[in-house]
Ligand code: PEP
């Protein structure tokens with residue numbers, strides 16, 4: 001039996017199913033020279049492969065069209081056109097006549113074209129590079145007789161464990177939630193977006209496995225343990241029984257916690273805490289509303305865009321936002337404007353950047369593309385008619401950005417008034433504090449915003465200069481670093497002094513020790529994925545404001561993340577006991 005593969009636990013739960021390998025990457029082509037008498041047969045082989053690729057693309061297009069509509073399916077027409085291009089065919093044939101194999105000839109021509117398109121200053125041309133890559137992979141796979149790694153091939157009920165290097169946007173759009181039981185990736189960390197998405201969907205996931213795609217084959221039976229972050233290929237009956245037993249125990253623990261759904265989130269000294277849900281996809285809003293959350297602390301709107309080729313229209317967005325607002329029946333719903341960029345990208349049309357996390361993302365992109373931004377702002381102002389919507393800006397570093405966004409918000413309201421469309425123009429505007437710049441200068445924002453929400457996922461990455469998505473840096477991504485805690489403490493102080501609402505919506509809020517630290521630092525509103533609410537409520541109901549504050553003070557004064565963690569563990573164990581901490585850490 002192959003050894004257990006160890007990764008990072010990204011979304012809890014244990015599932016067993018057949019592995020489905022997605023290796024959507026350009027295969028390696030070995031040099032192969034052909035004899036002059038083989039040329040005709042080789043050209044014939046090329047044409048057969050091109051025809052097969054076109055047939056496959058037509059089938060894929062029909063499926064995507066049903067699922068995501070004609071605009072999204074149009075991407076496949078572009079790929080068919082590339083394969084039908086006369087110049088491409090004659091160039092490849094020419095190389096075959098010069099005694100290169102069909103795969104080698106096609107590979108060389110594709111590399112040449114991709115280089116040419118990728119370097120173009122014309123965005124339309126650059127957009128085509130992604131299509132060229134897909135065509136490159138598809139045709140080479142056919143010419144080399146490699147297994148079909150097309151993600152749309154999975155049927156509902158397959159119970160598949162998806163094993164892939166990374167879940168890219170173009171793969172995301174093709175996945176059918178009903179066909180997949182769990183996700184395993186070579187890349188990624190707990191705070192990379194594939195992990196966040198898996199938690200939102202309630203799909204068990206293990207990320208950062210480094211080389212799972214080279215150790216498994218499609219059809220292998222695997223156990224995916226999203227709670228501990230392991231993948232067990234081809235398990236024996238005894239191992240399966242052991243995991244089935246653990247899965248039962250975990251489900252029982254979750255069921256017990258779920259009984260807290262209607263209980264108040266109240267600390268032992270009577271201090272009230274507000275627990276909100278992070279909602280990433282409108283379809284999960286109803287489940288989130290049933291989790292015991294009393295509102296939405298963060299709706300990530302970029303998932304409306306990731307994996308698509310076109311931006312959603314005002315109407316489409318309006319409907320998505322109203323869905324969430326309606327599910328929460330008048331409770332507050334904080335909707336964040338597009339945080340596109342970093343590892344959340346639409347397909348094509350976005351610049352390749354050497355350093356995307358420090359690049360043209362989030363509020364920067366929105367302010368530079370006001371027409372695109374205003375479509376979203378209008379949809380938000382319209383949705384606000386149906387409930388308590390609040391708008392939140394991501395990745396701000398300066399109050400100037402808030403002022404520019406407010407100006408665009410006012411323009412958007414004026415446009416709606418001109419069109420005679422019902423909307424609200426008094427929607428509260430807040431900011432995410434997720435850069436050290438925003439935390440250090442929090443005081444400069446207080447007169448321009450209605451609330452702060454601390455985004456610890458990014459705050460940690462930018463404070464410690466550790467890429468949150470880099471699997472080989474996970475041990476260095478330490479949210480309990482005193483520098484992070486001090487930035488949070490400072491922001492809380494500013495918010496309290498200015499009587500501004502403040503919450504935390506990053507992943508720290510769903511980790512028992514870190515949530516304890518946040519409570520101790522004075523945070524009284526936490527927003528986590530719906531599945532994390534019961535465990536968080538259990539913590540809140542077991543601790544007091546004074547003891548958590550004392551533990552947080554000790555953590556703030558610590559010299560290292562390890563010392564801070566120790567101080568928090570001692571404090572929390574004194575309140576709820578070691579056993580509960582370990583149990584909840586397993587479910588976090
Ligand atoms: C964060 O950075 O903590 C956050 C909540 O936003 P995201 O994870 O979407 O970057």
Ligand code: MG
Nearest residue numbers: 434455457458
């Ligand atoms: Mg962020």
